[in-house]
Amino acid sequence: MRTLLFEDRIEPGATWSHVLKRGTALRLTDVEGGANVGALFYNWENPTERYNMPDTLKAQHIARLTSGDVLFSDMGRILCSIVDDTAGWHDPLSGCGNAELVESKYGEASYQEHRNAFHRNAYDEFLIELAKYGLSARDLTAPLNFFSKVVVDEVGDMRFVTGHSPAGATVELRAEMNVLVILNTCQHPLDPNPGYAPRPVALAVLAAAPVAADDPCRIARPENARGFILTERYAL
């Protein structure tokens, strides 16, 4: 039985952050189905080292993320491994919406009128949460979107897949170093839903066993094995 360290929840359209320690894991659960979680990752000790979308994609020859894949930093090290995933596809390509996009798609909804159901956007949420750690727009790199699926066809066109993530879908990230995790539950920027309808996400932080020699993420491909070597050297 794995040790549950604590549970939490991100309300629809809200933001959250935590320094996920090496040797722990973060499980995200799409409570209602159709959630989206925008995510950024930084080395807590040196935030100039951060999740790198191209390095993650090209090292693993992927344009989607699922179990067995890892999140590479720009320094050849692994921030987090995806150790479990029932959704099967998470989107690294599409980035985040901003205030202009949210207003053009969903109209205006102020705090004064709507209190905490006011319209929020992922770009501003990221900036606010980053600022709490001394980081800024200069540090905001390409985020990924958990629970969302965007496919690319033969001519390069991108298409958002509606209804991809069912209620109860989970994805679990194991921290391979102390990682600053910045999340928000704003809608995916390509979500064709005409209404402002972000969904809640449940969180659990769990103890994680040391990474075994035959760990599925480590042996998934030689690139990952070398990433683990570099990450384990960093911890020495």
Added chain:
Amino acid sequence: MTSLTAVMLPLVESRLNPSLASYDAIVAAGDPWIHEIRRGQILRIVDVEGNQAADTLFYSANDYSDRYSAQDTIRAQANIYLTTGTRLMSSQGHVLLTIVADTCGRHDTLGGACATESNMVRYGLETRHMHACRQSFVKAVTGWGHGFEKRDITHNINFFMNVPVTPAGKLTFEDGVSAPNKYVELRAEMDVVAVISNCPQLNNPCNAYNPTPIRVLVWDPS
């Protein structure tokens, strides 16, 4: 291998005369280049010998925190490939430049730049000593000054590179679609700082294991 012959790549030539350019330089294989391009100026990058990768970043000249965003660019056009008509979007939703001519037909913005660290992951720990684009980017931006740092280096465009994505979510590196003297031309929609690393990669066939020069020209507004 993806059959590019089955995909019609849009080719658009430019009428601009190189002898009338206000700036004309060769960037040697493996070298960095950094230059301010003012609004209305046209920047042309020429793949002089073919199959060379020109790793390129853009920043608003007035606010370096507002910079080229690969994700915003592909999302704005709902297509992952860059060619004539593509508006290069910034992280804050502004149009930095527009591609106005392209004799290559397709450029990548998902493959990023090579780095000594990513080379170790991709090709072996012994490759750490090999020159890489991110070394050039760091040298270019820190030499430029104005507070530019490593953390400002974001995800770039790979002009002349072909990195297809499959419907199953695989990322593949295919033979280049470029050839000698193919070029891409961009009109600056605001004052921008352009940073290029003329890729020194020797571990993969992106440049046929033989990095070669590129030529960079700038025309003033007519």
